[in-house]
Amino acid sequence: MAIFSRVPLSRSHLFFVLFLALLSPQVAHAQLYSPLDPIFYFCSRWFSSSVVKDGSLYINGGVETFYHSRVTSDTILGINTYLxxxxxxxxxxxxxxxxxxxxxxxxxxPKTGTYPPSLIRGTMFHGPADSKEVYAFGGTTFMGNTSFLGYVAPDASTYPLWTYAYDSxxxxxxxxxxxxxWKPNHGAAAEAIDQGLGFYLNGQIDKGTDSSTKNFGNDSTLPLDGMLIIDLANATSNNISTAAISGDGPRVGGGLQYIADVGEKGILVAIGGQLSPQNVSTSTSTNGHLLSLDTVDVFDISSYVDHPETNGTWYNQTTTxxxxxxxxxxxxxxxSALDNSSHHMCVIPQPIVVQADPNKRYLYGGRNTITGVPYDDIYVLSLPAFIWTKINFGASPRWGHDCxxxxxxQLLTVGGNTTNEQCDWEIKGVAILDMSxxxxxxxxxxxxxxxxxxxxxxxWLGGSPSGGATVTAPAGGYNSTGLAQLMGVKRVWPTSNTSQSATPKPHSHHKKTNVGVIVGPVIGGVAALALLAGLLLWFRQRRHKKAMTPHELEAAEKSELHEEPKKMPYELPVDSHKPYEMAEQHGLAEAPRDTTTHAVELDATTISGDAKPGVPMLRTPSNENPRILKR
Known part of the structure; x- marks a missing residue:
């Protein structure tokens, strides 16, 4: 696939492209994707999806405003049709x-004739660490400007998961x-890279979902219940119930974060979002109910992985x-803190992040859709204390960004709507925050x-920049004994000398001595010494036998035949005073424990029951009455 250069399009070039688009459907579809390069003509971009893997940041889809040319300040609203x-x-x-x-x-x-989609409000997954692919999931067609040259009508929902093989x-x-x-959009996503699992919480379908929803109003949506758990390696999924989650209904626009070190297989923490009206004819942009951040929801991943026939276990916890x-x-x-004494979630209205202890989350930016107020602040939710800390104020509110x-x-932010209808001051669409x-x-x-x-x-937490938090539980106690027990479980990770099939811990900053690397040379050296000693003994005995008389030699051979076999020095004697074994060392002989990319986040088409991967399906619009949909 060609990489397009950032060469400005002249007016005659643009007219030529439009002329080609009228010649045939095949030429038209191919040309729809090429006129406005999303980097050269970049003004602003939001509701894109992105992921970091193998030394690259990938950005897919998103609403974009393009400069009409590099000479004037006129802009065009459209969609990013490039990766x-x-x-x-x-x-x-x-x-x-x-x-x-x-x-x-x-x-x-070439197998199906389908073009890779360019959507908004979807997500990207990293996928298994040993794969050379990134994954694009969900999303909806941008319907804000259907006359844009890159616009393509909504496709079927049969294939909500796409892979991009960057080494191919x-x-x-x-x-x-x-x-x-359904192909969901506007849900909350997270990923357990070490387990090859992607998670997509709730979300919605709307006018841009597929051909069966084309009669929806422009702002009308139907919320989707449940949380999808996607096995990315095998492209399979299961939709589990989220009836136990707070809010009494599915949410959109919230956050979901994976914390690897808590519990037997990690936890998910769900934050914020909006409960939408359960009526397809009602706009969700100004109605509905925003969830308070004084409560968050925690999902125990092992409760599902160990018992996949269940819906797993959710807990809710009050924050302070x-x-x-x-x-x-x-x-x-x-x-997480270096000593894993705490974990932090950073929530950002605009791209901003701060990291702290192991159980901390960072929040940056966002907006209140009811009042129309945008945010440019950074908050950190620290676990297991469940304490919010406001970290930073800004002057550039934004929403619809990734980080x-x-x-x-460092926190890398990608895009975002700056709410003032002006081009992004970050002219490359990315920014960097030092979280320390x-x-x-x-x-x-x-x-x-x-x-x-x-x-x-x-x-708030006590301790030092390296960790050592002294506040290790919520101020008012846990809402349930089950959550208290879960938060008290520190995950046990396989060491580097276990079987190669064992999955390494993600995001670890610590190294463990690879016993195989050190002990291997030691054993080899001991074996060489034993062999040399045996050869010396053999030569000595042979010389001694040569010096014997024939009668003495015959007597010695008979004695050897009848004596007890001697123990050979195949095992080292146990003696604590002698250095027969080498102590654990840390140095150049170490093998690194981590094999996965660090700190990645973590931040579809009509289907019938017998649909098969790689086989296009056609489907007619549904006659069912609007309701909250099960996936």
Whole structure:
């Protein structure tokens, strides 16, 4: 697939493209994706999806405003129809030397004839660490400007999961039917990379979902119940009930974060969002109910993985501290203290993040859809204390952005609507926050030092920047004994000398001595010494026998035949005073424990029951009355 250069289109070139689009459907579809390069003509982008893997940031879809030309300030509202790639292997300054490329989706799948979709409000998954693919899931067609040259009518919902094989030289996109009736959008997503699982909580369908929903109003939606658990390696899924989650209904625009170190297989923490009206004819942009952030929901992953016939176990927990105002369309990441004494979720209205102890989450930006108020603040939710800390104020509110933890201690934000209908001041659509010093900048440091807990967080939790939190439980106690027990379980990770099939712990900053690397040479050396000693003994005995008389030699051989066999030195004697075994060492002989990408976040088409992957399906609109839909 060609990578399009950022060459301005002249007026005559644009007319030529329009002329080609009228010649035939095949030419038209291919050309729809090429006129406006999303990097060269970039003004602003939001509701895209992104992921970091193998030294690259991938950005897919999203609403975009393009400069009409590089000469005037006129803009065009449309959709990003390219896959954008940003190199994260080396340091850069987005003002001067960032490396960004993009790849058109103007080639169809040779097996099905389907083009890779360009959608909004979907998500991207990292996928298993050993795969050379990234995954695009869900989303909806942008219906805000159907006359845009890149507009394509909603496709069927049969293939909500697409893969992009970035190492392949052939057609890189693959489509997968995961056995669900709808392609959701605007849900909350998280991923357990170490287990190959993707999670998608609630969400909705709308006018842009597929051909069966084309009669919906522009702002009308139907909420989707349940949480999808997707086996990314096998492209299968299961929709489990979320009846136990707070709010008494499905939500949109909320956050979902994976915390690996808590519980037997990690936990999910669900934050915020909006409960939408359960009526397809009602606009959800100004109605509905925003969930308070004074309560969060916790899902025990092992409760489902160990018993997949169940819906797993949800808990809700009251939070304290500087509780953020209710909001949606924020981004959230997580970080842990070096000693894993706490974990932190950072919630950001605009792209902002702060990391703290192991059970901390960061929230940045977002908006209140009821009042229309946008946010540009950063909050950190620290676990297991469940305390909110306000970290930062800003002057550029935004929503509909993504964020990722990169380079040990930096928060990378991607896009976002700046709410003032102006182009993004971050002219490359990305920004960097140092989560330890809580300062914004334009430089990404690929070799930054390890993360340290910010001072505002340690004031609440105690301890130091390296950890040692002294507040280790909610101020008012846990809402349930089950959650208290879950939060008290520290996950046991396989060590580096276990079987190769064991999954390594993600995001670990610590190394363990690889016993195989050290002990192997030791045993080899001991065996060599034993062999040398045996040869010396054999030569000595042979020389001794040569010096015997024939009568003495015959007597000695008879004695050897009847004596007890001697123990050979195949085992080392146990003696604590002698250095027969080497102590554990840390040095160049160590094998690193981590094999997965660090700090990735974590922040579809009509279907029939017998649909098969790679086989297009046709479907007529449903005659069912609107209701809350099960996937």
């Amino acid at each position: 954008i790639q940003v190199s994260m292997e080396t340091s850069w300054d987005w003002k001067t030397n960032i490396t960004i490329t993009d790849e058109s989706k103007s080639t169809s799948n 030289s052939d057609f890189r996109w693959g489509q997968n039917d995961i056995g669900q009736p 501290g500087e509780i953020p105002e209710p909001r949606i369309d924020f981004c959230v990441v997580a970080a 990722h933890v990169v380079g040990n201690r 010093t809580i300062t914004w900048g334009s430089v990404y440091n690929a070799f930054a030092p390890e993360y340290l807990v910010p001072t505002p967080v340690t004031k």
